[in-house]
Amino acid sequence: MTSLTEFSITEAAAGLRKGDFSAAELTQAHIAAAEAGRPLGAYITETFDLASEQAKAADTRLAQGDAPGMCGIPIAMKDLFCTDGVQTTAASNILKGFTPPYEATVAANLKAAGAVMLGKANLDEFAMGSSNETSAYGRAVNPWRSGETDLVPGGSSGGSAAAVAGRLAIAATGTDTGGSIRQPAAFTGTVGMKPTYGRCSRWGIIAFASSLDQAGPITRSVADAAIMLEAMAGFDPKDSTSVDQPVPAWGASLTQDVKGLKVGIPNEYRVDGMPAEIEALWEAGQAWLKDAGAEIVDVSLPHTKFALPTYYIVAPAEASSNLARYDGVRYGIREKPDGASLSDMYEATRAAGFGDEVKRRIMIGTYVLSAGYYDAYYLKAQKVRTLIAQDFSKAYESCDVILTPTAPSAAFALGSKTDDPISMYLNDVFTVPASLSGLPGISVPAGLDKDGLPLGLQLLGKAFDEQTVLNAGAALEAAAGFNAKPNAWWAA
């Protein structure tokens, strides 16, 4: 029998129903894998006792019949989702010890579906980063290696991606503000899906940039992404931006049939310095979809190159406002030097609690929102954001889905970009435009580079057309036949 940690959600769900194994056995196998996988730094907090209890309850429910697809599936929960009674840190020192008395809606949806939570997954501090190196609880490491060199798993959902790629969880939740699900998925050979803004409730997700943040799944197959997203999504009156629309049966409707589908190729995504291998993989992706009956069309997204600078005004501005709440009064740590005033206490708490990247972004955000600079920076960026969103609207007049690379490189070495914020930001060059426009996107593993590292292709869709994105993703997945996996060096 296949090792229990190799199963996808669909395979595990079938096995659970046939009685090949129990949810308790499936969970125990993943707990053992997570223990052996500690060198990957994928989890900030392990919740193995809770997982064992949830697995037992899942077995009872499965025995009663008609349990949902996620029932008994062991998952990792990004530590940005508040979880009732389980420490939630956002990978920041400022929230050390914070134990929410409530559950984020997405986490509650998964719990209600019977999913088993193995632990809280590592991430960049407050989801600000593309390498998981800004976590205050230690970096997560990519299960894929280049020789003996440790690589980043991408970010910000780096722990989630590392857990799924390393078989320490069958699937994981992520959040994507500018690429934080799709880029780590590409770096770890996993599937990462960001739905349309508004599909998943943001309630109980620690806010980074509220107009951009969206939750989504990281899985090992496109079918799994469809099933898990279905369990996560749904209208929530507690989030004013949650969309009051029924959740489609993405899993049941999934098909690899892309005959007649128009696939747009944006010329502006050919950026300087992109490795030839990624260019070649992109060409291959076009050929695969064409062979499957899709029509390839050229489209133009002329404001693409302005997406990153726009993002690095809008996101820090929203972050500076959202993170104002960490003041040492209601939750988290407090630094109160002797004789400190209230203001001194705020400043000391925030100086001690936030890491360098978070401070940088709060300060940029504070500056672009400050009197005299608001129009020049923030308002200007919001206007360019309109043009970026309009680019997509125009492109979708002539195509149904857009195919691009997910990231401009494969996973890079730990520490290689930490001294240069902008070179780190450039990781998100292909993922940020769709984030700014609120559109759904998926990254599908499509091949290996010359060093044996996974590369991903990204499909972007129209708002609320996750089904087409998933279908095209399934066609790409079938054609690419990606079945490589990292050798478990950490368990040796």
Place this chain on the structure above:
Amino acid sequence: MSIDAATVKRIAHLARIKLEDNEVPALEAELNMILDWVEQLGTVDTDGVEPLTSVEEMALRQREDEVTDGNYAGRVLANAPDAQFGFFAVPKVVE
């Protein structure tokens, strides 16, 4: 537009983040690098373009103005670094 050390200190104060003097030069350089980079937005013609404040084409939902929640002060205070007599405690702010 570039910012100087005094501006860095002013922003830090607005953001309520204590900066030691020796931290200022590095931040000044980093913030200027980022601001120089975003400066390229100035080349985009945005005359007559409305700012995008939400990607959703929907009006903000409203609900009845009624109490739907509450009566759990203990849970609200459970994570406070300092809670006294059912309140968040802070350094004295009124002389």
